[in-house]
Amino acid sequence: MSAKLKTLYAREILNSRAIPTIEAVAILEDGSTGVSSVPSGASVRHLGKGVLTAISHINTEIAQKLIGVDYGSLAEIDETLIKLDGTPNKSRLGANAVIAVSMSMAKAIAISTKMPLYRYVAAIAQNNQPLFIPAPLFNMINGGKHGAGNLDFQEFHVIPNMRHSYSAALETGATIYQTIKKILIRRGAIHSVGDEGGFAPNLFTNLDALEVLSEAIKEQNHQVGSDVELGLDVAANTIYKDGRYVIKDRSSPLETMEFIDYLKDLNTQYHLRILEDPLAEDDWKGWTTITSTLGATLTVVGDDLLVTNPERVKKGIAEKACNSILIKP
Known part of the structure; x- marks a missing residue:
């Protein structure tokens, strides 16, 4: 060349x-x-x-x-x-x-x-593996810095299964998006759009947002965790205050292990596929713990943890802090 x-x-x-x-x-x-x-x-x-x-x-x-x-x-x-x-x-x-x-x-x-x-x-990249279109990931509900201050977690995702074609998965995501809007209107919730295109409703807890996603998926005759999976970008730096995690779902701040237990319960209930930045960027011991606990069943993504920084990536690999990285150029 x-x-x-x-x-x-x-x-x-x-x-x-x-x-x-x-x-x-x-x-x-x-x-x-x-x-x-x-x-x-x-x-x-x-x-x-x-x-x-x-x-x-x-x-x-x-x-x-x-x-x-x-x-x-x-x-x-x-x-x-x-x-x-x-x-x-x-x-x-x-x-x-x-x-x-x-x-x-x-x-x-x-x-x-x-x-x-x-x-x-x-x-x-000398990649000789078969190439395919990745599954689309839809950022359906925005919270944290991307929302209106109503939800703690930054992004709530919907991920259609790729058993069928990409176009079918795209259609599934689009219809679920429109269904979410109808559900929010039905509940009397705000259905304005957040900073990244997802809805920014005035819900009370992060659990409420997951319930809305689940309801929308079921209304489209899909099974949560099978036909369509859920994901979260917790962006935990924004909820980490004085060494503990502060969320609306709990009346008092949570220690690292308490917050990990909370996320484990969410995964048990909603069968998450992706968990991005579940802990603060310098909570390395917590990252290792949550990956060893949940990494076999879901993708633990390091974004704020690694910031595409070679030294932090090396440390993340050495400490087995996550099993996936979000690469930004």
Whole structure:
């Protein structure tokens, strides 16, 4: 594979939350074009969420470094970007600038090699396993920082079983979403939409939200835990206060083991498939305990725990703190 960049530029766009982000465009000499956008950084514009500094880095320093050079692989391009930045966390050029360029180059190269992006990524990762579309995960109810302050947990998920086609699973999720709205209206609950597209109802407890999901699944003639599974993003950092976990479902704060027992009871009742960030990011002993207890039956996802940080990932593996990681570029 050979990739020689002809044109590289970036501009500011707005994402679905009206927050500025970067869109980078990479055009190879053969005309293949990749376009990619990433989350924003910080500046004094747009209430501290502008990205013009990072855009300037792409349009000047990064473009001057990359244009006209014949690279043999995407890895060479990424290594060039990392060395050009020169910091451990890409803080000089901006991680958003570096990632936007890397992603747009990946898309352009995939087009140039006449491969779908997913096959190109699998090829450079030397993945020879059969490829398939993952099961869709629907973020149906929002709480925590993504909601209206009514629920403690950040996301309540619905995950259709992939025994049938992806399109069938997508339809199942869409009909359950509409059914949830009807149930909330029937209960006299608020059915406004939260920060990530799920409903942000004024329910009393986290258990109430799981009950609404279960009711919606059953109304569509599906079986909870079999046809359609449930998941939670607890985002436990937000409920960890002075070394204990504070949730509306309990009248007093819970010690780590008490909170783990609470989550075990939820899993027994609702047959969870995914449990993301069930404990605070530095509660390592608790993470090891909950994974050893529940990891055989569900996916314990480390997001805030690991933050795609190589050192934290190494520690997570060594301590068997979780059995899955959420990778963010």
